[in-house]
Amino acid sequence: MKKRDFLKISGIAAGALIAGCKAAPADPSAGRVKSAVKKGGPLKLSYKPYELQLRHVFTVATNSRTTTPVVLTTLEYDGVKGYGEASMPPYLGESHESVLNFLSKVNMEQFSDPFLKEDILSYIDGVMPGNHAAKASLDIALHDLTGKLLGQPWFRLWGLNPQKAPVTSFTIGIDTADVVKEKTLEAGAFRLLKIKMGRDNDKEMIDTVRSVTDVPVFVDVNQGWKDRNYALEMANYLSERGALFIEQPMPKEQVDDIAWLTERSPLPILADEALQTVQDLLPMKGVYSGINIKLMKCGGMHAAYQMITMARQMGMKILIGCMTETSCAVSAAAQLSPLVDWADLDGNLLISNDVYEGMTVVDGKITLPDRPGIGIIGKKSENL
Numbered sequence: 001m002k003k004r005d006f007l008k009i010s011g012i013a014a015g016a017l018i019a020g021c022k023a024a025p026a027d028p029s030a031g032r033v034k035s036a037v038k039k040g041g042p043l044k045l046s047y048k049p050y051e052l053q054l055r056h057v058f059t060v061a062t063n064s065r066t067t068t069p070v071v072l073t074t075l076e077y078d079g080v081k082g083y084g085e086a087s088m089p090p091y092l093g094e095s096h097e098s099v100l101n102f103l104s105k106v107n108m109e110q111f112s113d114p115f116l117k118e119d120i121l122s123y124i125d126g127v128m129p130g131n132h133a134a135k136a137s138l139d140i141a142l143h144d145l146t147g148k149l150l151g152q153p154w155f156r157l158w159g160l161n162p163q164k165a166p167v168t169s170f171t172i173g174i175d176t177a178d179v180v181k182e183k184t185l186e187a188g189a190f191r192l193l194k195i196k197m198g199r200d201n202d203k204e205m206i207d208t209v210r211s212v213t214d215v216p217v218f219v220d221v222n223q224g225w226k227d228r229n230y231a232l233e234m235a236n237y238l239s240e241r242g243a244l245f246i247e248q249p250m251p252k253e254q255v256d257d258i259a260w261l262t263e264r265s266p267l268p269i270l271a272d273e274a275l276q277t278v279q280d281l282l283p284m285k286g287v288y289s290g291i292n293i294k295l296m297k298c299g300g301m302h303a304a305y306q307m308i309t310m311a312r313q314m315g316m317k318i319l320i321g322c323m324t325e326t327s328c329a330v331s332a333a334a335q336l337s338p339l340v341d342w343a344d345l346d347g348n349l350l351i352s353n354d355v356y357e358g359m360t361v362v363d364g365k366i367t368l369p370d371r372p373g374i375g376i377i378g379k380k381s382e383n384l
């Protein structure tokens with residue numbers, strides 16, 4: 001049958017079908033996008049400071065601590081609540097005081113459509129410079145809210161395959177050989193370990209871990225090595241012991257030394273302290289071979305997605321990391337994890353007073369909950 005004849009017959013058949021049906025009222029929404037939300041009035045913001053208790057004293061090259069201040073945020077629209085979090089490790093300069101001050105200046109009630117994400121995040125970014133954790137807390141809450149209004153998790157809205165979520169690391173802090181051995185054995189369920197270095201026992205740290213396990217490891221020096229020849233010697237030493245990469249080996253200011261090391265190192269060299277936002281990314285080219293993206297540094301999920309896209313175009317390796325955080329911010333970061341090479345999302349496991357349940361680690365692998373938004377539910381309703 002010729003195409004023209006087929007169309008003629010189909011048209012007649014369709015007409016006959018319509019004529020044979022009872023007259024149906026015209027559907028006014030036909031051909032239009034269905035609105036996912038009712039008119040729910042203005043966006044309502046609420047927030048509260050909270051103190052995370054760490055399970056163990058946490059020691060890195062520059063400091064030790066037992067608590068981390070966070071602020072828990074809620075954005076409400078049409079009876080639906082989206083949750084966010086700002087976590088403020090001291091070295092980034094934000095605090096309870098600065099985040100509460102920032103949030104007090106934000107007027108979310110001017111917005112009555114939570115799906116105007118670009119407008120809302122652009123407004124938030126312009127309230128004050130810096131304050132990346134405070135901004136992340138609003139960005140995460142907005143993503144959680146809009147995902148819930150649409151009834152979908154963000155990994156699905158981004159079109160990501162949850163099966164491709166990577167294994168996540170568990171962090172072993174700098175300590176004596178006995179404690180390191182004990183912590184490594186405790187981390188037996190993990191298939192990737194992150195070893196902190198940068199004090200005076202670097203080789204002992206890796207040798208101790210290797211004395212009890214052969215799982216893949218990577219090393220975070222937190223800018224602790226000052227001499228590039230020593231850094232290269234350690235890169236070779238670590239490579240021979242099965243390390244995958246090194247995070248921030250030297251002070252971020254030693255750009256030439258880091259570029260020299262990256263060129264010679266058998267292991268990829270990743271930037272952590274050296275970059276925060278998407279604006280910091282271009283200068284990393286030729287200096288580092290990869291980056292550590294954290295929501296608290298870059299300002300949230302939207303910015304992190306942009307950074308991942310750009311870093312890939314620059315041919316860089318990507319680690320997604322976190323601070324000590326509740327399952328809120330960790331689960332938000334986990335939504336992006338199918339896009340990255342490695343994940344270091346153990347911040348919620350390092351604390352004893354999490355208020356949410358969300359992402360879980362099953363057989364060492366990130367497992368994304370099939371719940372809308374960022375996939376979290378409250379552990380203690382009084383905290384929400």
Ligand code: MG
Binds near residue numbers: 220222248272273292
């Ligand atoms: Mg780091």
